[in-house]
Amino acid sequence: MDLITILLGGLASGMVLFIVSVGLSVTMGLMGFVNLAHGGFAMLGGYVIALSMQHWGLPFGWALLLGFIAIAALSVVLERLFYSRLYRAGELDQVLFTIGLVFVMTASVTLGIGPTSQSVVLPDWLKGQTDLGFIQYRTYSLALIAAGSLLVLALWLGFERTRFGARIRAAVDNRRMASSLGVDVGRLFTVTFAIGSGLAAVGGGLGAEILGLDPNYPLRYLVYFLIVVSVGGLGRVTGVFFAALLIGVLDFVLKIYFPKGGTIFIYALTLMLLLARPQGLFGKKGS
Amino acid sequence: MASFTAAEQLARRHRFQWWETLPWIAALAAFFAFPNYLAFGTQVLITILFALSVDLVLGYAGIVTLGHAAFFGAGAYTVGMLASHFGWTEPLSGLLAAALVAGAVGLVSGLVLLRTTGLTLLMLTLCTMTLLEQAANMGAAWTGGFDGIPGLSFGKILGLFSFDVLYFRSQYLYVLTVLLICFLIARTLIYSSFGQSLTGVRENLLRMHAVGAPVRARLVIAYAISAALAGVAGGLFTQATGFVNLAVLGLERAAGVLIVLILGGYGRLYGAFVGAVAYMVLEHFLAKAYPTAWQLGIGIVLVVVALYARNGILGLAETLRGKRRQRSAS
């Protein structure tokens, strides 16, 4: 097998990890809320996307947009009603709340729509293989690589290069100082949370082709989300991107040559990376 | 109510109070009142012991872990493999072996992992547990893999009482007795100077370093003791149910016990009791009445408790009592 195939495969694998975890890198990585319900938002978003395509014949792109908007809106309601009350509570209260929320989301979808898994039917231009000139490769994987790269670029610009981003980082670092400087921290957090949840929804929709989509999705993949965010390091959206790619590529290579190891690699890699750099690959020291 | 100085209160705290007998009386009463629920009751008692072991590290030493099922599983597999491969079915020595093996795993992993804190530590404990789970899956010749080791039977407890496969009567009393012993050990430990220094680490790490306390060594020892207790819980699980499989090492068990403890209130010794009983009884009867919809009810309860009762049910009780006292004082 040639190097390019392996590299592309690993990149695509890592990109899936990034795309489904990117929302969490905002709510947990940036805002510091232990949001175990991230997968819940992803699942609900995936359902909005899949069902709007099935029933209304919405094109894939528009369905993704709808998923983003619907879940962002839902999350604003939840943030105002519940999340905002727990920003200053302990991490463990946040764990209890978000796990409870996951149960409610899973049960609601099971009861309302049914336990059967849904699938996002891709448009024809995303199916099959694409000829890149030097190699044939799975079109959707290439699309994911492109989408992931665009996402990380947008997030980097948005959070690291704009006033909005600077305010958020200021508010997270020192809430009291930020608000005394005239930053409306409550509103800022609501908006950021909405962005994180909307991204979760998009991740649920884009990742469904590889990971599937059913009411149990939030807990099934919770560990993956946490791994990526912790290895990337809290406080940096871009760190999560590189962490996902690193884990994706290494995991892919090891799986090809030692399939007997199965799922062991992803955990062993995380263990070693975190022992070597406890603050995460790109986290700030002491945070 | 008479008022005490802070010092008096501290000194009084470790003395047994009359209400501390209540959980045990309730557990015995349940034995006679609900003879058909003892299989479930046994699971509740095992979960209490497991949650108690987590409380030692989480509530008292401030170690956030999502991997404690590693030790539960180590104990469960120790008992299971001793019985199936070596015919070692004597229950009490089996539990001892479970405690030793789990404690050793705790000691070794504690030495490596406890240099970190917070989310990193959480993920490290989780990964360690998952690696153990995968190892158990791969070593199917010894562990039975995914299907596990079924149909285990154990010798008589103290050579007197045989296990009750159908009604779980002897298992219930056996587990209850072991729980009592382990509880007394944990309680003594917490109110010892060792336990106090752990709380010191949780509350103010820098100060403990400054006064020259051997912080890491104490954390590792606490972690190992907690692991041993979790191992006993796991050993009891295998003995009581007569089988062991990969689920003893799973995330679901590790996360479940954490939820139980947070729900009850951590750092309070009795939070494990309140949380396990509240969560499991609610889940059990909701699931019985609504087999497809019970998760909705449980979810709502967790959300409400998280929003309105900081530090769980016991935390809520304390807040209410505090308010009442304030009112009567004013």
Next chain:
Amino acid sequence: MNIKLTRVFAAAILAAFAAGAGAQTVKVGVVLPYTGVGAELAQQVDRGIQTFMTLNPNAFGGVKVEIVKRDSKNPSGAEAKTAVQELITQEKVDILTGFIYSPDAIASAQLVTEAKKPMVIMNAGTAWITNLSPMISRVSFSMWHAGYAMGEAAVKQMKAKTAVIGYTDYPPGKDSLDAFKRAFEGAGGKIVDEIPMGGPGQVPDFTPFFQRAKDKKPDVFFVFVPAGDHTLAVMKTYGALGMRAAGIKLVGPGDITQDIKLQAMGDDAVGLITTHHYNADLDNPLNKRFVESWKKSFGPTTTPDFMGVQGYDGMAAIAHMVTTLKGKIDADGAINALRGWKYDSPRGPISIDPRTRDIVMNEYISELVKKDGRLVQKNIGMLPAVKDMCKELQEGRCKQ
């Protein structure tokens, strides 16, 4: 409660007693994972049970059958065991059934032996489960049924010489691997690689595993993954890597062509060849009636799959026990009634092997074709009256 309500309530209780007094009642405990990862499968089996009741209202010969459902939640075995224990000690059920996951059935075996309660397994496919207790009989399948049949068909019908096996790394996967390998090599074929593809919990990215298989250039690629989300990912990866164009045929047990997932698989799956004991497209009058009733009850877009028919046949087996014993269930009598029992199921003729208490049934070889814009399983061959080969060959833990 006001007086009027109390009176109505009392009358209702009296009426219930009066109705019950004449007829025998048999209590059946159904243990299924109604929540969690298996909820979708539990729904299939549950609907199969309901469809049997709808289509055969008189099957129990006037005996009243009361069904008590319990959630076995996760596949740990512990929840199922507690549920079974309470069904026996509190609900005093006469017969136990359900059991999607093998660990659930395995953990409960000790209890049904001790309490002497007949247990009819509606899914759990680990081959040696029936050896664990004389109280257990199975109307579903063992992984060896389809795996062994596929191994033979691959050589004899498809003329394959080499094969790569990809499997989810847990007991059903390993059973499938062993069964296919034994039959394939027995018929003269050669296995060139065996690839474990992760555990059953999460759906992995199948690309690295399929890439490895593609590089070995086998005639057929035999894949076992658990029914559910895994199967969709398998088809998509197979199509996306262009393996068909590379001349590699994908084959497997019918778990990977579960009917409820079929239409979502897309054109990549056309040409897929599987062996299984049921698919919703089977052409026989009983199946037509079964599928029709199903769609009428649960909606035109729903379909039964092999789990649904297992629920249906499980109830048929229980009805047979009940009518044979005229509603007075004693364990040995019930199990003996099932030994050698023959039945015309929507999946064709089935029977229970009197020696192993396991099912004997036809294995259908199907090819996935596109017809009127839908994916349809076309029958291209059949192996009649297939037994669980694991126990016939006395393999490993199947030895009695």
